[in-house]
Amino acid sequence: MNLKQLSELLGLSQTTVSRALNGYPEVNEATRERVLQAVKETGYRPNKAAQRLATGKAGSIGLVMPTAPDHYSDVHFGEFLTGLGEEAVRHDFHFVIMPADPNDEVGALRRLAISGNVDALFVAYMRGHDPRLPMLKSLSMPFLVHGRSFGSEPDYPYLDIDNEGAFYDAARLLLQLGHTRFALLNGPAHLDFAIRRKNGLVAALAERGLDLPEDCASHTTMTDEHGQFATERFLQLPDRPTAILCSSTVLALGAIRAVNQAGLKLGEDISLIAHDDVLPHLRPENFSVPLTTTRSSLRAAGIRIAQRLIATVKQDAPYPEQELWKTELIVRASTGPVPRQDQNLGGV
Amino acid sequence: MNLKQLSELLGLSQTTVSRALNGYPEVNEATRERVLQAVKETGYRPNKAAQRLATGKAGSIGLVMPTAPDHYSDVHFGEFLTGLGEEAVRHDFHFVIMPADPNDEVGALRRLAISGNVDALFVAYMRGHDPRLPMLKSLSMPFLVHGRSFGSEPDYPYLDIDNEGAFYDAARLLLQLGHTRFALLNGPAHLDFAIRRKNGLVAALAERGLDLPEDCASHTTMTDEHGQFATERFLQLPDRPTAILCSSTVLALGAIRAVNQAGLKLGEDISLIAHDDVLPHLRPENFSVPLTTTRSSLRAAGIRIAQRLIATVKQDAPYPEQELWKTELIVRASTGPVPRQDQNLGGV
DNA sequence: ATATAATTCCAAAGCGCTTTGACACCTCAC
DNA sequence: GTGAGGTGTCAAAGCGCTTTGGAATTATAT
Numbered sequence: 001m002n003l004k005q006l007s008e009l010l011g012l013s014q015t016t017v018s019r020a021l022n023g024y025p026e027v028n029e030a031t032r033e034r035v036l037q038a039v040k041e042t043g044y045r046p047n048k049a050a051q052r053l054a055t056g057k058a059g060s061i062g063l064v065m066p067t068a069p070d071h072y073s074d075v076h077f078g079e080f081l082t083g084l085g086e087e088a089v090r091h092d093f094h095f096v097i098m099p100a101d102p103n104d105e106v107g108a109l110r111r112l113a114i115s116g117n118v119d120a121l122f123v124a125y126m127r128g129h130d131p132r133l134p135m136l137k138s139l140s141m142p143f144l145v146h147g148r149s150f151g152s153e154p155d156y157p158y159l160d161i162d163n164e165g166a167f168y169d170a171a172r173l174l175l176q177l178g179h180t181r182f183a184l185l186n187g188p189a190h191l192d193f194a195i196r197r198k199n200g201l202v203a204a205l206a207e208r209g210l211d212l213p214e215d216c217a218s219h220t221t222m223t224d225e226h227g228q229f230a231t232e233r234f235l236q237l238p239d240r241p242t243a244i245l246c247s248s249t250v251l252a253l254g255a256i257r258a259v260n261q262a263g264l265k266l267g268e269d270i271s272l273i274a275h276d277d278v279l280p281h282l283r284p285e286n287f288s289v290p291l292t293t294t295r296s297s298l299r300a301a302g303i304r305i306a307q308r309l310i311a312t313v314k315q316d317a318p319y320p321e322q323e324l325w326k327t328e329l330i331v332r333a334s335t336g337p338v339p340r341q342d343q344n345l346g347g348v
Numbered sequence: 349m350n351l352k353q354l355s356e357l358l359g360l361s362q363t364t365v366s367r368a369l370n371g372y373p374e375v376n377e378a379t380r381e382r383v384l385q386a387v388k389e390t391g392y393r394p395n396k397a398a399q400r401l402a403t404g405k406a407g408s409i410g411l412v413m414p415t416a417p418d419h420y421s422d423v424h425f426g427e428f429l430t431g432l433g434e435e436a437v438r439h440d441f442h443f444v445i446m447p448a449d450p451n452d453e454v455g456a457l458r459r460l461a462i463s464g465n466v467d468a469l470f471v472a473y474m475r476g477h478d479p480r481l482p483m484l485k486s487l488s489m490p491f492l493v494h495g496r497s498f499g500s501e502p503d504y505p506y507l508d509i510d511n512e513g514a515f516y517d518a519a520r521l522l523l524q525l526g527h528t529r530f531a532l533l534n535g536p537a538h539l540d541f542a543i544r545r546k547n548g549l550v551a552a553l554a555e556r557g558l559d560l561p562e563d564c565a566s567h568t569t570m571t572d573e574h575g576q577f578a579t580e581r582f583l584q585l586p587d588r589p590t591a592i593l594c595s596s597t598v599l600a601l602g603a604i605r606a607v608n609q610a611g612l613k614l615g616e617d618i619s620l621i622a623h624d625d626v627l628p629h630l631r632p633e634n635f636s637v638p639l640t641t642t643r644s645s646l647r648a649a650g651i652r653i654a655q656r657l658i659a660t661v662k663q664d665a666p667y668p669e670q671e672l673w674k675t676e677l678i679v680r681a682s683t684g685p686v687p688r689q690d691q692n693l694g695g696v
Numbered sequence: 697a698t699a700t701a702a703t704t705c706c707a708a709a710g711c712g713c714t715t716t717g718a719c720a721c722c723t724c725a726c
Numbered sequence: 727g728t729g730a731g732g733t734g735t736c737a738a739a740g741c742g743c744t745t746t747g748g749a750a751t752t753a754t755a756t
Contacts, residue, residue: 012705013705013706013707014706015705015706015708016704016705016706019705026704026705027703027704027705028703028704031704031705050711052711053711053712053713054710054711055711056711
């Protein structure tokens with residue numbers, strides 16, 4: 001069943017049917033209803049290839065998926081993808097992926113762009129001075145980045161959260177509670193969000209004349225095991241930290257295991273604030289000691305990015321080019337005043 | 349630059365240029381050369397949408413990517429994807445993915461099929477009695493599965509390795525070396541390959557009147573941490589196993605850590621055979637005690653699957669519908685005769 | 697009543713490719 | 727010299743949709 005047959009069936013022209021289907025105003029509501037009804041009955045679906053040829057739009061956005069463990073290996077990316085996918089399905093868009101050696105992301109991106117299979121590109125897992133940026137800019141194809149690239153001029157379209165602000169605020173809260181010895185459970189050191197979160201923490205500490213010792217910062221992929229191992233190390237330090245900042249609730253999961261095994265009480269002996277990406281299976285309020293968090297939904301970011309990308313392709317883009325989402329600081333039970341015996345140790 | 353312009357530039361018809369480009373025989377070699385040369389100079393690339401409309405082929409294969417941690421979260425899938433991608437790029441094919449809630453894989457698959465964006469479907473991570481199979485068969489769209497579905501009639505196109513045979517052979521080798529107490533570090537219990545590998549082991553044991561105790565089989569996602577934890581448990585058993593079969597070199601990595609920490613010598617106190625997917629960063633010969641393995645390249649499987657899928661779409665498919673690759677059993681240093689003190693414990 | 701504007705629809709022209717059916721042209725055999 | 731059989735090329739017809747530029751019909755203003 002194609003347009004021609006459908007229109008003959010209805011005794012209308014292809015034009016009218018096409019317009020009825022695509023929501024153009026110059027068609028009588030009654031006729032539109034009739035068309036929609038016929039579509040339902042016949043199961044007509046417009047041919048994508050023809051649509052694409054006629055409009056010049058493929059209805060697809062491309063992304064390169066590095067086939068290395070680090071990048072796509074975590075639940076965070078899955079959650080984000082879910083958001084992207086949800087919105088894409090809603091608009092009948094689809095994703096074209098290009099699996100790529102991590103050493104050749106730039107090349108893969110270029111190949112994807114010139115392949116003619118995609119209308120726009122999406123990139124994530126930005127690093128400092130990310131080499132993909134200049135290439136994307138040279139490409140004359142719309143793109144959108146999730147995150148930013150530390151050290152690069154921010155003159156590209158992005159959606160990011162205020163990582164620096166989030167960890168700055170979190171650190172301030174802990175400072176106000178009297179903590180002076182901090183540890184950081186962070187994501188991989190080269191990633192932009194990890195850089196900024198660390199900066200946020202360091203900035204807050206600096207205001208009080210404090211610093212973050214080398215051995216109190218851990219950079220790993222964000223699994224609970226890594227959270228546990230790193231925290232175990234922190235807890236064995238001579239001046240062990242009383243406050244931990246954590247780049248993910250997944251890391252926190254492991255961290256808390258380590259805290260418990262050390263016989264310490266979360267929220268009393270040691271305070272912890274985690275960044276909460278709002279992963280559905282890991283709600284901070286359901287932890288045995290509910291977690292104080294900085295919150296920003298990763299899925300929502302996925303949805304938003306899909307919206308913007310799709311709007312750009314459809315050329316009806318009233319969206320801002322650059323968005324920086326604030327995070328919420330939500331205080332629960334995992335933070336408390338610094339224990340008395342730790343009050344004047346370390347610090348200034 | 350399009351075909352028309354290119355052909356005018358060359359003083360040829362569109363027909364001839366098109367045929368020259370697509371390798372048809374009825375064009376003079378000299379003309380073909382001339383065309384190819386012009387393509388190089390002008391940078392002409394055929395319009396995908398037009399090609400697609402004219403031929404009815406999208407040049408793309410679809411796969412649904414479950415957005416749950418387990419499925420795509422491991423290096424194994426990445427390695428496989430690399431193979432797929434490598435071959436796809438070679439043929440100028442691409443992948444359309446549909447992120448999907450794991451509970452709705454079947455629906456996602458259907459949506460992908462009727463979206464009109466793909467020529468064929470690919471599925472992996474098969475489970476026993478996999479519900480995707482009947483739906484795929486009802487679809488009148490070519491598909492190919494990596495692995496098989498235990499319990500389903502094997503009347504669908506697949507590429508699998510002989511998991512049962514691999515672990516049967518591995519177990520036989522260890523039995524010949526006198527081992528009687530076995531443990532199994534396996535993948536998630538519901539996955540087909542895990543089921544079959546366990547069956548292979550159990551079958552070999554049964555021939556000697558042995559069995560695999562409940563607490564000597566571990567089913568987890570295949571990370572080194574899980575390998576370590578599970579092995580630690582094995583080693584604390586009263587009748588601890590002297591032989592370990594391991595579904596991945598990644599699991600083996602952790603297992604060996606546990607063995608070392610327990611002060612045991614690999615290949616002497618305890619023997620281990622791992623399945624080797626030929627992950628580039630994890631070569632069994634580079635382990636401090638080189639690993640005895642059953643080997644089958646996951647990347648090669650990816651390449652092969654892409655080849656078959658592409659050939660099917662292009663209708664020039666001389667490939668068999670079903671392939672079962674044998675694995676190689678490669679003996680290195682991680683296997684040895686059962687230690688004397690363990691010789692007559694346990695078993696029959 | 698007639699002129700003007702909105703409303704609703706249509707025929708036909710693309711979009712850029714592949715493929716069919718024909719047509720020259722050039723052997724080669726008889 | 728003619729007919730058969732290749733070879734190399736082309737014009738034109740799709741593929742199934744969107745969109746342009748009218749045209750017919752109806753509503754509104756004069």
